[in-house]
Amino acid sequence: MASEQENRAAFDVQKHWCGKMDAxxxxxxxxxxxxxxTRESGTGARVLDWAGEPTRDALPLRLMGGLHALVRAGADAELAGVFAGYLGDIGAVLARVLVRHDAALSPWLDGPPQTNEPGRSAALMTGLLEVARRVGGMLELLEIGSSGGLNLLIDxxxxxLGGASVGPEGSPxxxxxxxxxxxPIVPPIEIVGVRGxxxxxxxxxxxxxxxxxxxxxxxxKPERLARLQTAIGMVRERGVRLEQADAADWVEARLAEPQDAGVCRVLMHSVVWQYLPEPTAQRIRAAMAAAGARATAERPIAWVVMEPDRAIGEMMVSVRSWPDRDV
Incomplete structure (x- = not known):
């Protein structure tokens, strides 16, 4: 069980990431x-007495989501001022808000945030371009932690990307x-399938x-909101292949399926790994290692991820491919 000090510190960790990301x-x-x-509200007490690992559980983002929902609903003018950049006693305002809206905020702590940010697709695409450069551009994509599937629209x-263009010209x-x-150098690339x-x-x-x-x-980040809404419109127009499944079960099953010659099968994910239980993560590592050992030049395997490197406080894109090398 985390201590109150550790639970408070998770908000300082999130403060660092918000600063790094220009927020x-x-x-x-x-x-x-x-x-x-404080424990004056039930929500505050739940946060301070959080039993899990607060950073891994994204505890600060759970609460921030609830606060922003109040603002978007027009439910609290005082809180809206804070979100607009009010420079007064923010701590006192937040304390009052947590008491006033305790019943509405507490449920936001019940589950992890499922931030479905289409912008992450750009980082994943840079990794996919590297895969295409190494092993060829016919790619079958498998994503875990897909949330609502907006990164499954990557094709x-x-x-x-710095002046290098990829993807359909008419995309909304x-x-x-x-x-x-x-x-980046843009090699020929064709995404033949996307599932999550x-x-x-x-x-x-x-x-x-x-x-x-x-x-x-x-x-x-209003531009992110506009992009989110447009991407959701794309799903309404034509859906995505998104399944309910345990990540390890799903990866093992997908890797066991026949693989077309000339197509690289790619596992990808973004800001997902920290949420996986260690046994699940270990099974995925083992499944990818076994698939990599079977991989051939005709049927290669790759792993493209965007995940935080907490040692240096940066998001990192990494690529593995078989038979090939790591970078």
Missing amino acids: PIYATICGALASGL RYRFD VTIAPEWLGEP CDMRPLDVTDPAIEARLAAYVWAE
């Missing part, structure tokens, strides 16, 4: 919660992340689910 208001709120949470998005979503250095799984997949076409996902989009 100073969210960083300020997380810092205020780290020092100012329908347009990407501008163009993702252009900040790019430093030379643009999640323990609790979301139906993003449900207005209530759309509203929940919107609450997890940081208020300082």
